Amino acid sequence: MNKAKSDYGPLFSKIRQEKNLSLTDLEEEGLSRSFIGKFEKGKTKISADRFFRLLSKIQVTPDEFLSRQYGGQTPDYFSRLADRIENNDGKAGHIQTNLQLEKEISRDYAADPSNLAAKYLGIMLHYMNEIAILVRDNRMADYYRVRAAFEKASDEILNYLFNVEIWGKFEIYLYSSFSMAFSPETRMLLLKSALKSSDYLRDIANDGDFAFEDYKILLTVMSNQIYDDLTSMKKTLEMFNERLQERPDIRFKAEYLFELGLYEIATGNQARGEARANNVIKVLTLLADEGEAKVLAYFLQRFKTYLKKKEAGKDKPDDRTMRLWL
Numbered sequence: 001m002n003k004a005k006s007d008y009g010p011l012f013s014k015i016r017q018e019k020n021l022s023l024t025d026l027e028e029e030g031l032s033r034s035f036i037g038k039f040e041k042g043k044t045k046i047s048a049d050r051f052f053r054l055l056s057k058i059q060v061t062p063d064e065f066l067s068r069q070y071g072g073q074t075p076d077y078f079s080r081l082a083d084r085i086e087n088n089d090g091k092a093g094h095i096q097t098n099l100q101l102e103k104e105i106s107r108d109y110a111a112d113p114s115n116l117a118a119k120y121l122g123i124m125l126h127y128m129n130e131i132a133i134l135v136r137d138n139r140m141a142d143y144y145r146v147r148a149a150f151e152k153a154s155d156e157i158l159n160y161l162f163n164v165e166i167w168g169k170f171e172i173y174l175y176s177s178f179s180m181a182f183s184p185e186t187r188m189l190l191l192k193s194a195l196k197s198s199d200y201l202r203d204i205a206n207d208g209d210f211a212f213e214d215y216k217i218l219l220t221v222m223s224n225q226i227y228d229d230l231t232s233m234k235k236t237l238e239m240f241n242e243r244l245q246e247r248p249d250i251r252f253k254a255e256y257l258f259e260l261g262l263y264e265i266a267t268g269n270q271a272r273g274e275a276r277a278n279n280v281i282k283v284l285t286l287l288a289d290e291g292e293a294k295v296l297a298y299f300l301q302r303f304k305t306y307l308k309k310k311e312a313g314k315d316k317p318d319d320r321t322m323r324l325w326l
Helices: 006-018 033-040 048-057 062-070 076-082 092-111 116-136 140-163 169-181 184-203 213-228 230-246 250-266 270-286 290-311
Strands: none
Touching: 006 033, 006 062, 048 062, 048 184, 062 184, 076 092, 076 116, 076 169, 092 116, 116 140, 116 169, 140 169, 140 184, 169 184, 169 213, 184 213, 184 230, 213 230, 213 250, 230 250, 250 270, 250 290, 270 290
């Protein structure tokens, strides 16, 4: 189980006192006054679950706490800029928008090198733009070089995520954004941390923005696993379905059924899988969600083309089409 650093204790103590809360006010089963006192003095570590419970009691989110601890980012910068990224489809207008955004982020990082959100988002955009330009100019011979450079640059993000004891919004956004560069095994290993923090933000911190973030995380992972590892794809589908049973949602039920259809196609049940995926597209069209219906139709066609090329031994990395949910 992840442990919160013992040096988090002094700041926690300071915030508790700012809010005029005593150790007795925070005490509950599994969190004695003695234990909390030792944590505040840096004499013991605390599990992530119990640390989240304490933050809830003093009404502070993980991001607010970490921002004060390190003088670092809130996730607002990352999510606000990420929302402005256009599709990486090689279209001239989208490339121009993303290149301009890359310049803006580069200026922000130059002005404040401590802005990790700018640094990491800039890395992602830089390689996204390089790949988009390769697609536009039909220079796919350079794709492997650019992809390898992106994966190498992503090692820093991976190291950061493995060394952060407590994940907030920023870490979740990083995980989703860079998951395409991680190995299938690493992706699944970090998934637990992403979901745990997402569940905390939804259920304990009551963060409305994270009402369905766990579904988005799982969809991003499945968008990659369907190409990399069908065994873990099946496990992720099962995790998604279990969550849907607890928190039903029509939109994400449709997305789940579409991903299930792709899985069926990939595992040899092509007729059933295509029928399922096409039914989802039809339902979305009937519900006047034509934009999403078109996106899924595009993904279905691309996936079928990829499988045909793979069967013929002619598939390439750029034949894959992944989707990023933020």
